[in-house]
Amino acid sequence: MFKIVVCVKAVPDPKEACNIKIDPATKTLMRCDVPMVLNPLDKYALEAALQFKAEFDAHISVLSMGPPEAGNIVKECLALGADRGFLLSDRAFAGADAFATAYTLAKGIEKNGPYDVVFCGMASSDGSTEWVGPEIATFLKIPVVTRIKEIVEYNGQWWTVKAELENGYRLVRVQIPAVFTVTRELNTPRRLSFSGIIKARKKEITRWGIQELGVPEESVGLKGSPSMVSTIASMDSRRKVEILEGKREEKAEQLVQRLVNAGVI
Amino acid sequence: MGKSRGPVWVIAEQIDCRILEVSFQLIGHGRKLAAALDTTVEAILLGHKMEEHPRQLFAAGGDRVYLGNDPELAVYQPEIYTEIIEKLAKERQPEIILVGSTAMGRELAPLIAARLDTGLTAHCIDLVIDGNKVLESRIPAYGGLLSIICPDRRPQMATIATGVFPNPEPDESRTGEIIPIEVPKKIPRRIQTLEVVREEPEGMDLESATIVVAGGAGAGDPAGWRKIAGLAEVLNAALGATRPAVDEGWAALETMIGQSGKMVSPELYIGVGLSGELQHMVGISGAKIMVAINNDAKSPVFEQVDYGIVDDYREFVPVFIEKIKEYQGKLKTC
Numbered sequence: 001m002f003k004i005v006v007c008v009k010a011v012p013d014p015k016e017a018c019n020i021k022i023d024p025a026t027k028t029l030m031r032c033d034v035p036m037v038l039n040p041l042d043k044y045a046l047e048a049a050l051q052f053k054a055e056f057d058a059h060i061s062v063l064s065m066g067p068p069e070a071g072n073i074v075k076e077c078l079a080l081g082a083d084r085g086f087l088l089s090d091r092a093f094a095g096a097d098a099f100a101t102a103y104t105l106a107k108g109i110e111k112n113g114p115y116d117v118v119f120c121g122m123a124s125s126d127g128s129t130e131w132v133g134p135e136i137a138t139f140l141k142i143p144v145v146t147r148i149k150e151i152v153e154y155n156g157q158w159w160t161v162k163a164e165l166e167n168g169y170r171l172v173r174v175q176i177p178a179v180f181t182v183t184r185e186l187n188t189p190r191r192l193s194f195s196g197i198i199k200a201r202k203k204e205i206t207r208w209g210i211q212e213l214g215v216p217e218e219s220v221g222l223k224g225s226p227s228m229v230s231t232i233a234s235m236d237s238r239r240k241v242e243i244l245e246g247k248r249e250e251k252a253e254q255l256v257q258r259l260v261n262a263g264v265i
Numbered sequence: 266m267g268k269s270r271g272p273v274w275v276i277a278e279q280i281d282c283r284i285l286e287v288s289f290q291l292i293g294h295g296r297k298l299a300a301a302l303d304t305t306v307e308a309i310l311l312g313h314k315m316e317e318h319p320r321q322l323f324a325a326g327g328d329r330v331y332l333g334n335d336p337e338l339a340v341y342q343p344e345i346y347t348e349i350i351e352k353l354a355k356e357r358q359p360e361i362i363l364v365g366s367t368a369m370g371r372e373l374a375p376l377i378a379a380r381l382d383t384g385l386t387a388h389c390i391d392l393v394i395d396g397n398k399v400l401e402s403r404i405p406a407y408g409g410l411l412s413i414i415c416p417d418r419r420p421q422m423a424t425i426a427t428g429v430f431p432n433p434e435p436d437e438s439r440t441g442e443i444i445p446i447e448v449p450k451k452i453p454r455r456i457q458t459l460e461v462v463r464e465e466p467e468g469m470d471l472e473s474a475t476i477v478v479a480g481g482a483g484a485g486d487p488a489g490w491r492k493i494a495g496l497a498e499v500l501n502a503a504l505g506a507t508r509p510a511v512d513e514g515w516a517a518l519e520t521m522i523g524q525s526g527k528m529v530s531p532e533l534y535i536g537v538g539l540s541g542e543l544q545h546m547v548g549i550s551g552a553k554i555m556v557a558i559n560n561d562a563k564s565p566v567f568e569q570v571d572y573g574i575v576d577d578y579r580e581f582v583p584v585f586i587e588k589i590k591e592y593q594g595k596l597k598t599c
């Protein structure tokens with residue numbers, strides 16, 4: 001059977017991300033109870049897998065690395081139609097940069113067995129590096145196409161896809177197994193259904209730690225990360241802020257006047 | 266005396282035999298980094314019919330150009346490009362590799378970084394050499410400016426968007442060494458770029474617009490977004506977006522302004538229904554005049570602009586549009 005792996009990430013809800021601040025003393029994130037959600041772009045990656053499954057006989061594994069709470073987003077993917085869910089979770093995985101994250105996910109993919117394609121979101125809303133997909137591909141020693149917006153041909157061992165480019169696209173022919181990172185243009189993700197949620201209740205999430213993956217401690221998490229945060233500075237605005245007062249009409253009038261005076265309209 | 270440091274590398278990028286601006290900007294800034302490290306600036310240039318182009322890279326500040334000039338390299342081919350650069354980097358041991366944050370750069374940089382077992386910092390807004398001669402890559406995040414370092418592994422890698430660094434003043438008298446590189450014969454060839462298709466960009470070009478209106482999550486829904494688009498239209502402005510607005514599907518990815526999007530420096534910027542998250546704000550820090558419209562008086566955006574309007578944008582924008590039209594009408598009559 002055709003095997004698809006989808007890599008997903010739990011991220012702080014992007015709509016409330018402005019409430020997250022960095023504690024300058026400890027250099028850690030103060031999350032202030034911002035809820036963790038499925039990374040928006042990963043929904044498109046899962047949808048790509050689900051659409052393929054609707055057409056062919058396929059099995060979808062969803063893989064995430066994160067804290068135990070990230071199990072919720074794996075569960076959400078199961079409710080959306082994925083067949084199996086994996087959460088790579090271990091204290092040793094904490095503090096990973098994109099490199100160590102990709103390494104850990106690649107080890108999880110290998111442990112899960114043979115695969116034909118791997119779908120990832122193009123980037124996460126919190127890190128927004130776009131590195132994890134290509135780095136997973138490198139660790140798995142398979143090709144990658146990033147930013148795909150259309151799958152033109154997907155029959156057999158060679159797929160043809162359109163990859164987004166500045167003002168255009170690249171038409172790419174690639175031999176599977178391969179990694180694809182997807183953009184929002186690829187599809188329209190389905191919404192959770194009640195029956196999906198009921199079905200997902202019966203599905204178990206497999207949790208793997210460092211023991212199960214059999215990887216050395218120095219290659220995962222903070223220890224396995226080549227890059228690290230050295231300092232945090234606050235950004236001070238150089239602008240003198242003027243809040244315009246008065247009734248709505250007056251504010252609009254004042255604003256137009258100021259912009260005219262500044263010579264910008 | 267310590268041993269001499271490896272060079273600063275720039276992965277130059279060309280489209281249809283034209284070297285992108287960001288490549289020159291990176292060479293220009295690379296010179297400063299190289300001066301701090303007492304080393305040289307070198308560029309990798311892959312393409313076809315590019316014999317004359319290294320001259321431009323020398324003029325921008327490059328000391329040496331590795332030139333791959335072959336029909337197979339005419340357009341970006343991930344496997345071949347990665348293979349060439351990996352091999353060359355293992356041979357020449359660069360201290361730093363800088364890559365433009367373009368569609369190509371964002372794919373190629375992590376492929377190279379993973380092959381070289383090293384770290385890669387995304388979409389930096391500044392690069393400096395610290396007291397330990399280590400590269401500090403600055404990125405905005407969560408209301409602060411983070412310095413990311415890659416202390417133990419080499420090369421140190423970073424991607425940087427167009428416009429972060431200025432264009433260097435070309436010095437046509439500068440010369441340098443060209444080292445030709447061959448296309449490797451033994452590569453798997455599991456992936457091939459068949460064609461590169463360029464389309465006419467939709468809407469106004471953000472990077473060259475004199476007025477930019479940007480909307481954020483506060484737009485609320487597609488109807489709200491159209492209201493903001495209406496303001497842009499009246500001002501003949503380009504319409505930009507924050508990441509949450511792109512996530513919601515109201516705006517296209519190409520219109521995203523900020524660290525992982527576009528860097529713009531218009532005369533006037535008007536941010537509507539956005540909270541002033543740093544990832545977005547760094548993209549417009551070059552604007553001359555900045556205005557924010559947000560109904561939350563406590564929003565951090567009001568600490569970062571010249572003029573603030575605390576009001577529901579749905580109510581305020583139509584009134585504002587009327588006042589702009591009034592002013593524009595006066596201009597026509599006199």
